[in-house]
Amino acid sequence: MRDAEFLWVGCGAGFSGDRVDAIAPVVDTLAKCPGRRVLILETLAERTLALAQLARREDPDKGYEPLLQSMLAPVLACCLQHRIRIVGNFGAANPVAAARVIDRMAHGMGLRPPRIAVLRGDDMMVHPQVRQWQSAGPATPCGALVSANAYLGAEQIAQALDDGADIVVTGRVADPSLTVGPAMAHYGWSPDDWPRLGAATMAGHLLECGAQVTGGYFADPGFKHVPALHNVGFPIARIDADGHCVIGKANGTGGVVDGRTVKEQLLYELHDPGAYLTPDVTADITQARVAEVGENRVALKGVQGHPRPETLKVSAFYEGGWLAEGEISYAGPRAEARARLAADVLRLRADSGQPLRFDLIGVCSILADDGGRMLGAIAAGGARDVRLRVAGKFQTLEAAEHLLHEVNALYTCGPAGGGGVRTAIRRRLETRSFYVDRAGIEASYFIFQ
Amino acid sequence: MTDQSVTRIRLYQIAHGRTGDKGNRSNISVIAYRPEFYRAIVDQVTVERVEDLFRHRAPHQVSRYLLPQLHAINYVLDGILDGGVNDALNLDSHGKSLSGFLLDMEIVLPAALAASLEVAEPPAVDTRWPAPPRSQQPA
Numbered sequence: 001m002r003d004a005e006f007l008w009v010g011c012g013a014g015f016s017g018d019r020v021d022a023i024a025p026v027v028d029t030l031a032k033c034p035g036r037r038v039l040i041l042e043t044l045a046e047r048t049l050a051l052a053q054l055a056r057r058e059d060p061d062k063g064y065e066p067l068l069q070s071m072l073a074p075v076l077a078c079c080l081q082h083r084i085r086i087v088g089n090f091g092a093a094n095p096v097a098a099a100r101v102i103d104r105m106a107h108g109m110g111l112r113p114p115r116i117a118v119l120r121g122d123d124m125m126v127h128p129q130v131r132q133w134q135s136a137g138p139a140t141p142c143g144a145l146v147s148a149n150a151y152l153g154a155e156q157i158a159q160a161l162d163d164g165a166d167i168v169v170t171g172r173v174a175d176p177s178l179t180v181g182p183a184m185a186h187y188g189w190s191p192d193d194w195p196r197l198g199a200a201t202m203a204g205h206l207l208e209c210g211a212q213v214t215g216g217y218f219a220d221p222g223f224k225h226v227p228a229l230h231n232v233g234f235p236i237a238r239i240d241a242d243g244h245c246v247i248g249k250a251n252g253t254g255g256v257v258d259g260r261t262v263k264e265q266l267l268y269e270l271h272d273p274g275a276y277l278t279p280d281v282t283a284d285i286t287q288a289r290v291a292e293v294g295e296n297r298v299a300l301k302g303v304q305g306h307p308r309p310e311t312l313k314v315s316a317f318y319e320g321g322w323l324a325e326g327e328i329s330y331a332g333p334r335a336e337a338r339a340r341l342a343a344d345v346l347r348l349r350a351d352s353g354q355p356l357r358f359d360l361i362g363v364c365s366i367l368a369d370d371g372g373r374m375l376g377a378i379a380a381g382g383a384r385d386v387r388l389r390v391a392g393k394f395q396t397l398e399a400a401e402h403l404l405h406e407v408n409a410l411y412t413c414g415p416a417g418g419g420g421v422r423t424a425i426r427r428r429l430e431t432r433s434f435y436v437d438r439a440g441i442e443a444s445y446f447i448f449q
Numbered sequence: 450m451t452d453q454s455v456t457r458i459r460l461y462q463i464a465h466g467r468t469g470d471k472g473n474r475s476n477i478s479v480i481a482y483r484p485e486f487y488r489a490i491v492d493q494v495t496v497e498r499v500e501d502l503f504r505h506r507a508p509h510q511v512s513r514y515l516l517p518q519l520h521a522i523n524y525v526l527d528g529i530l531d532g533g534v535n536d537a538l539n540l541d542s543h544g545k546s547l548s549g550f551l552l553d554m555e556i557v558l559p560a561a562l563a564a565s566l567e568v569a570e571p572p573a574v575d576t577r578w579p580a581p582p583r584s585q586q587p588a
Contacts, residue, residue, distance in 0.1 A: 046534065218467070220465070223461065223465070260465060263480050263519050264465065264466065264478060265467075266519070267466075267469075267516075267519075267521060267523050268467060268478070269469030269470065271471070271474070271476055271523070272514060272525075273514050273516055273523055286518075289518050320535070320536075323538075357538035357539070366541035368539075369507065370537060370538045370539060371531075373505045373507075377505070389540065391538040393538065429535050430535060431472070431533075431536075
């Protein structure tokens with residue numbers, strides 16, 4: 001197979017809030033790749049969509065990825081010029097608004113009007129079962145349903161690309177489907193070609209978290225060296241006709257792609273390696289192998305595929321009240337004893353019946369459990385730079401504020417030498433997952449005009 | 450096997466890995482740096498030892514999946530995240546740090562194999578925590 005017949009997929013974002021300046025090197029590299037080129041942008045973590053839904057409630061023109069313009073402005077001209085397709089779930093809770101923004105951007109930049117496809121069908125707030133989900137939320141007065149979205153698959157993305165779309169805007173789709181869709185379109189696979197869909201799904205899985213396969217979330221000084229981590233390059237995969245891939249990264253960037261980074265990302269957020277479930281296929285990596293085939297180039301082989309699940313997953317989010325967090329630091333002799341005393345004061349002063357979590361940062365914090373079993377089992381010691389953290393969930397803003405007022409009062413009413421109080425209150429969301437028959441979900445696309 | 454023929458090391462000297470999360474479930478990969486380390490990991494990083502190590506996080510269930518082609522094991526810990534990213538009060542509500550905790554587990558290697566370690570570092574001694582697993586506590 002000649003290079004010009006391959007599909008190249010580059011990933012420019014692995015989550016909402018990813019580095020915006022990582023995209024241009026990916027696009028520049030894709031522009032030099034022979035064959036079909038696609039840029040994917042994955043910006044939709046589990047809770048991101050619920051937050052987007054809240055943003056859309058405040059402003060009907062919002063609810064898409066807030067960084068969308070910053071992401072696309074530097075690369076849109078190059079993508080349109082070189083026919084590098086863009087596929088992204090940056091539509092979030094409002095894909096039409098995202099399409100409108102891109103259309104206006106192109107117009108404002110004097111570019112040709114891009115052909116933009118918008119996927120629909122993931123929003124389950126109009127699904128007949130929504131009433132049932134509404135009552136399945138947290139048993140609190142504030143547990144109203146905020147959003148419910150089904151994970152759509154690759155088929156409609158492939159159809160939109162076949163229809164000549166330059167850009168495909170989606171809401172909730174399974175992350176690997178952003179890669180599988182272009183592969184289906186390019187190679188003309190049928191939706192039940194399980195082996196190829198399985199292999200392409202794992203290619204998409206390697207790509208979907210951006211730098212996590214190129215040296216991000218990996219470096220460990222003395223053990224796992226990553227060159228120029230500050231400029232880690234984002235991944236680009238060559239997808240072959242059988243769905244398998246060779247994964248590399250953008251030219252002129254830092255980071256590393258080797259057997260270790262690929263294995264770590266292959267298993268990331270994976271449970272049974274024989275059954276990685278997506279809307280497209282049940283992928284199986286029990287016989288998978290990775291091979292380093294060049295500098296920063298790793299081949300993935302041996303992935304298998306089995307028929308897709310009959311149901312689609314729906315993620316529902318409910319209002320969950322408020323999260324309050326407060327911190328104060330102690331240092332010097334007996335710092336740990338003073339931090340522990342401050343925790344005792346808060347336990348007595350801020351007892352609202354809600355469980356509070358205490359951390360002694362510098363003694364024991366993130367490895368411990370919310371219930372305090374681990375911290376409780378650790379004997380008091382002589383740590384000399386300790387930050388006390390308290391966190392709690394509250395149904396009302398007033399109750400959340402009360403806790404933080406008590407943290408603030410530790411300045412003058414607490415143990416000696418307490419400094420650096422920081423407090424924060426955030427809206428909480430609770431989530432539930434459901435499974436629905438795929439026959440009840442009508443996924444489709446339309447061309448934005 | 451006599452005491453002279455084995456060396457106590459830490460898992461991170463022979464393996465790497467990362468944590469992922471979905472809801473209230475965490476998965477931790479453990480991947481041997483070299484194929485010859487894999488057997489020791491399979492034999493010693495058992496479900497029981499992992500359950501014991503994370504007992505303060507009270508997992509409902511711990512499963513492991515062997516991937517010999519990759520010289521890797523995937524550990525799946527259900528119910529370990531206090532509800533997960535949307536629910537937990539933990540600063541690290543994803544549980545991203547849990548792989549580091551697992552990789553600190555003590556492992557025994559044949560001395561000849563341990564002598565070949567590229568990164569040989571004496572195990573850190575921390576007298577307070579993590580509390581030693583029950584299996585290593587004096588009776």
